[in-house]
Amino acid sequence: MDRPLYNTYPELKENLPFIPLAELPTPVTPAIGLANELGLDELWIKCDDVSAPDYGGNKIRKLEFLLAAALEQKCTTVITYGGMGSNHAIATAINCRRQGLECIAILTPEPVTDTVRRTLQYHQLLGTRLELARYGAELLGTADRLKQEIGVDLCYEIPFGGSSWVGATGFVNAALELKEQIDAGSLPCPDVIYLACGTAGSVSGLALGLALAQLDIAIEAVRVTPESLDLQKLFESLFTETNTELGERAKGIPVCDAALASVRLRNDQLGDGYAMPTDAAREAARLMAEHADMGASLTYTAKAMAGLMSDAGCGRLAGKRALFWNTYNSRPYPGFDGELNVAALLQDFQPFFRR
Numbered sequence: 001m002d003r004p005l006y007n008t009y010p011e012l013k014e015n016l017p018f019i020p021l022a023e024l025p026t027p028v029t030p031a032i033g034l035a036n037e038l039g040l041d042e043l044w045i046k047c048d049d050v051s052a053p054d055y056g057g058n059k060i061r062k063l064e065f066l067l068a069a070a071l072e073q074k075c076t077t078v079i080t081y082g083g084m085g086s087n088h089a090i091a092t093a094i095n096c097r098r099q100g101l102e103c104i105a106i107l108t109p110e111p112v113t114d115t116v117r118r119t120l121q122y123h124q125l126l127g128t129r130l131e132l133a134r135y136g137a138e139l140l141g142t143a144d145r146l147k148q149e150i151g152v153d154l155c156y157e158i159p160f161g162g163s164s165w166v167g168a169t170g171f172v173n174a175a176l177e178l179k180e181q182i183d184a185g186s187l188p189c190p191d192v193i194y195l196a197c198g199t200a201g202s203v204s205g206l207a208l209g210l211a212l213a214q215l216d217i218a219i220e221a222v223r224v225t226p227e228s229l230d231l232q233k234l235f236e237s238l239f240t241e242t243n244t245e246l247g248e249r250a251k252g253i254p255v256c257d258a259a260l261a262s263v264r265l266r267n268d269q270l271g272d273g274y275a276m277p278t279d280a281a282r283e284a285a286r287l288m289a290e291h292a293d294m295g296a297s298l299t300y301t302a303k304a305m306a307g308l309m310s311d312a313g314c315g316r317l318a319g320k321r322a323l324f325w326n327t328y329n330s331r332p333y334p335g336f337d338g339e340l341n342v343a344a345l346l347q348d349f350q351p352f353f354r355r
Contacts (some may be wrong), residue, residue, distance in 0.1 A: 003064075004176035005169070008212075009250040016169070016249055017068035021095055022051045022060045025177045028187045031324070033291040038312040042321040044187050045292065046178065049330035057329035058202055059091040061170030062162035066092075067099055069166050070156035077102040077150050079143060080158040083275060084109060084132075084352070085116035087297070087329060088161050093128040101156075104129040106142050110275045112352050115297075118333055120349075121340040132348040163201030163234070165242040171202045172242065175209020182215070188321060190217055195325035196304040197221035197265060200231050202327065204238035207261040212253065217323075218262040222269050222307035224300050231265045268310065269303040280306035294326065301328040 003024070006013050027047045035043035049056045070078055078096050082089035082105065089105040096103035105128050110116065123130055131146070133139040147155050158167070182189050197203050203221040210217050223231060239258035247253040271278035281302035288294040288305055296302040308324060311317050342353045 003173050004180055005173040008176055009246075009252055011250040011252070012246070016065070016246075017072040018064055019068045019071070019099070021064045021067070021098075023053065024051065024061075025181060026051050028178075028181055028323075030187075031292045031294075034287060037287060037291045038309060040312055040317055040322060041319060042188075044190060044321070044323045045294070046193075046323055046325045048174075049295070049326045049328045052331070054331060055091055055094050055329055056331045057087055057091060058171075058325075058327035059088045059162055060095065061174055062167035062201060063092060063095050063170070065166050065169045066156075066158050066162055066164070067095055067101065070101060071099060073156060074154075075101070075156040076154045077104060078156050078158060079104045079106065079146055080162075081106050081108070081139070081160045083107060084349075085113065085119045085275070085299075087119075087300075089128075090119050090122055090126075091329070092158060092162070093123055093126045097126050102129065104131065104146055106131045106133050106139060106146075108133065108135060108139070109352065117340045118336075120345070121336050122333055124341060124344065125334065125336065130346065130349070132346060159199070161199035161201050163199035163204075163238060165238060165245045168201045168205035168208070168238050168242045169246065171205025172209035172212065172246065173205075174202075175206050175215070176213055178209075179213040179215055187323075189215065190323035191320040192218040192220055192317070193323045193325055194220045194222065194304055194308045196224050196300040196327055197231060198225045198300065199229070200234040200238055200265075202325075203263060203265075204235050204258075205242060206325075207235075207258070207263050208239050208242055208256060211256040211261060216262070219264070220307060220311070221263055221265045222304040223265060223267045224270065224303050225274050227267060227270065235263065235265060266307060269306045271303075275299045278303065278306065280310070284309055295328060295330050297328050301326060 031043045048058045080092045084107045093103040133142040236258040277298040284305035285296040285302040
């Protein structure tokens with residue numbers, strides 16, 4: 001259990017299950033070229049894109065705790081959710097297979113891009129069971145049907161983005177990891193962290209972890225999900241629940257106040273909606289590639305970087321040291337023989353590929 005969370009709070013070793021899936025700590029590197037291009041004094045990158053050898057990104061931090069909980073409860077099947085091109089769903093499927101768990105991904109519609117096609121093809125390679133459902137009653141009904149079919153006690157349910165208190169714990173650990181890197185001199189303490197915010201799990205865990213580490217760092221959480229999702233309420237709920245659950249398991253964990261966390265949940269880079277690229281995101285992705293040799297998702301990381309670029313352009317970052325938390329997976333997908341087998345997908349998916 002070589003994770004800062006367990007080193008800081010040893011009591012958790014006895015009552016918080018964990019399996020090592022990621023290669024941590026992830027590196028922190030200065031982005032000098034990109035900082036110069038944006039007129040910043042300092043810009044650092046937290047490289048979660050290389051968090052695991054086969055599939056990186058931020059989700060594996062959550063899965064170290066989520067899949068451990070599934071195994072401890074003797075579940076055989078994990079049910080999770082995401083858009084058709086969901087990074088969370090594919091990361092869950094990859095790591096379920098490694099742990100001998102069946103993965104069922106209930107996917108919601110989104111525009112079919114090359115990335116979506118390749119992600120669905122990866123699911124086919126892994127043997128993920130895919131279901132399509134719209135948000136609301138249809139999604140809940142699909143989940144209930146699957147639980148009844150398999151057996152409720154055999155199913156472990158992971159919400160969108162892995163955003164439960166168990167998943168958020170992975171980013172409490174991430175904040176403590178960052179503190180260790182600051183203390184070791186790997187980077188100076190940043191003034192502000194930028195990251196994409198989908199379902200608030202990473203942001204709530206990070207904010208709680210920074211509070212526990214007594215690091216006075218602001219968080220700019222750039223929304224990528226629809227405004228119908230109440231991120232403020234979700235953030236406060238996850239922050240408080242994670243704090244409570246961990247505090248019940250380790251006496252040394254104090255009660256923290258979500259209202260005191262320096263988190264700004266911002267909507268200015270969403271554009272027309274989830275998985276809908278913006279011109280600002282495209283420009284951010286171009287600059288990231290050109291000046292920092294970084295890949296980016298137009299759905300997540302490019303919009304987060306666009307938020308940072310906007311703040312740099314209006315002078316909000318003058319004299320400040322910024323850290324960009326790269327939640328993107330930069331590991332290449334495996335080579336595939338042939339094209340996506342659309343005919344093998346459930347009939348519900350097929351209309352999306354005839355447009």
